[in-house]
Amino acid sequence: MDSANPEHGEAAVFAxxxxxxxxxxxxxxxxxxxxxxxxxxxxxxxxxxxxAWPIVGFCGLDIALVQLAFRLNYRAARAAEExxxxxxxxxxxxxxxxxxxxxxxxxxxxxxxxxxxxPEIGVTRLRxxxxxxxxxxxxxxxxxxxxxxxDAFSAALAKVRAAPAIS
Numbered sequence: 448m449d450s451a452n453p454e455h456g457e458a459a460v461f462a463x464x465x466x467x468x469x470x471x472x473x474x475x476x477x478x479x480x481x482x483x484x485x486x487x488x489x490x491x492x493x494x495x496x497x498x499a500w501p502i503v504g505f506c507g508l509d510i511a512l513v514q515l516a517f518r519l520n521y522r523a524a525r526a527a528e529e530x531x532x533x534x535x536x537x538x539x540x541x542x543x544x545x546x547x548x549x550x551x552x553x554x555x556x557x558x559x560x561x562x563x564x565x566p567e568i569g570v571t572r573l574r575x576x577x578x579x580x581x582x583x584x585x586x587x588x589x590x591x592x593x594x595x596x597x598d599a600f601s602a603a604l605a606k607v608r609a610a611p612a613i614s
Contacts, residue, residue: 457533461603465528465596467587469521476517483510528584532603534610539575539582553577555607562597570594 471479487506494502522544529540537553553575561581563572569590574581585593 457535459531459533460607461530461532461600463530463596463599465530465585465588467524467526468589468592469524471517476521480510480514480517483513523587526587530584530600532600532607534607537575537604539584541584551582553580553582555604558604560597560601560604570597573597 487510491503491506494500494506525542525544525546527542529538529542531538531540532555534555537555537558538550539553540548540550542548554577558575558577561574561576562570563574565571570593571590572583573585573593573596574583576582585596588596
């Protein structure tokens with residue numbers, strides 16, 4: 448958490464950056480692709496020697512599709528949400544995978560966190576709401592991470608509301 452908003456010089460009550468979790472590092476991805484390539488080559492060679500040469504193309508297609516799926520997954524991982532709460536302003540900056548950012552501001556006194564829960568799964572959706580406007584946050588997080596964020600963010604909102612106004 449950072450302590451000050453560089454744009455306004457206000458002390459931050461709560462600041463965080465939410466990012467999607469990816470369990471496979473680039474090194475792990477390289478090793479996985481290498482292992483798949485080795486297996487595919489072995490299977491392709493066996494079918495080629497048996498005379499079933501069209502199978503070789505399908506093995507190559509499998510490798511290409513796995514590569515494409517991981518590339519799309521890593522592209523989606525570039526998304527992020529920056530949430531910055533001060534006594535006067537709640538700012539949510541949502542950064543899409545293509546790099547475009549959309550910033551939404553709320554008055555922290557009127558903003559509230561809406562939480563949807565499922566009895567078996569846990570927190571399924573988080574929304575910041577104020578004056579009829581709703582903004583979904585943390586949609587790429589898992590239920591446990593959403594729960595942890597909801598607790599911390601709700602406490603920060605309560606702290607802002609409880610603090611006396613500065614004149």
